[in-house]
Amino acid sequence: MSEEKKPFRPMRSLSLCLSDVPEEAYINHANGKVYINFINEEKEPDKYGNNQILYIPQTAEQRANNTPKIFCGRGRTLGQKNNYQNKNTQAAASNNESNMEGNPAPNEDFDDKTLPF
Numbered sequence: 001m002s003e004e005k006k007p008f009r010p011m012r013s014l015s016l017c018l019s020d021v022p023e024e025a026y027i028n029h030a031n032g033k034v035y036i037n038f039i040n041e042e043k044e045p046d047k048y049g050n051n052q053i054l055y056i057p058q059t060a061e062q063r064a065n066n067t068p069k070i071f072c073g074r075g076r077t078l079g080q081k082n083n084y085q086n087k088n089t090q091a092a093a094s095n096n097e098s099n100m101e102g103n104p105a106p107n108e109d110f111d112d113k114t115l116p117f
Contacts, residue, residue: 014075021072025056050074
């Protein structure tokens with residue numbers, strides 16, 4: 001009996017900020033539940049390794065009028081290197097790892113106001 005290998009399907013860890021979702025995006029279903037549609041798009045990783053963004057879908061009219069997207073979350077792909085990771089990023093990560101051995105992690109000043117959501 002041979003066991004067939006299943007293809008690798010990457011998982012994503014995503015965070016959705018409900019306070020950034022406008023009420024008009026809520027969909028009240030007949031079953032009493034409330035749903036939100038959103039788009040998950042892969043992008044180049046930021047300095048925290050997040051390579052996924054979430055935003056509310058736009059109508060054709062909103063797209064035609066170049067209405068800004070409403071970003072409502074972010075995340076990262078788990079279990080694989082990011083597709084957008086290039087040689088420079090890999091070299092920088094390698095240098096940081098070798099410089100960090102035995103040292104505590106640096107305390108980065110993180111300003112939440114710079115995020116689009």
